[in-house]
Amino acid sequence: MRSPQATGTTPEQAERPLLAGGLLVATGLADVLSAYGTLRSGPFVVLSGGGLYPVDVTGWAWLHLVVGTALAVAGLAAVTGRRGAALVAIGCAVLALTVNLLMLPYAPIRVVLVTAVDAAAIRLLLRHRRATGGAG
Template sequence: MRTPQATGTAPNRADRPLLAGGLLVGTGLADVLAAYGMLRSGPFMVLSRGGLYPVDVTVWAWLHLAVGAAVGLAGLAAVTGRRGAATVAIGCAALALAVDLLMLPYAPIRVVLVAAVDAAAIRLLLRHRRATGRAG
């Protein structure tokens, strides 16, 4: 009697860079679109006891645009499986995670979702590096 096989609920070793690269491309695109939205809109308005104050986030928007583009390109590189691409993708995703968490007060829902996906991609890439036994 044959034992039933698992239906493939978890990604196998060969699929991890593909899934992680797709996740990174998605989060990079989300950061680029969010940055474009922040550049097109005016300043955030903060209400305090002393009154209403404008907060300009233009510098953060340009930073998100650059980091989002880098993460998207690193995700595409991770899909190729070239040596060193996973290391670059992990570094770009960690940078994006830090930049996203700094924007937490301004866009909490988007930041939490994007940060969780970035963390999942980092975990997949680290597990793939450990499983293959190579540093790239």
């Protein structure tokens, strides 16, 4: 990887993909661990006026597992600074953000925290792309 001076970027701009990639890896691993825990447990039980109803979220857990793995790999790719890695990371982060928001009723605290971190990583990657002229 070239030095920040050779590419015409400041050290803060050079660190953005590193921080964003680390954030994406962390949230990807959080999704993977959450999905694994959901797969190992039974269905959720919903209490309503008519009684108790089991809600099976196994399909959502498998989706979280796949998206979380893809997000962690995309975060690692964003750290490398290769051309197009930031776009792939942004796409995976938007997908993960969408899937997380769909699980909001089942895990609201985790979803809000992970969504905020994903949004921060997306912002960092977009600012880095703008600062470097769209390369990377």
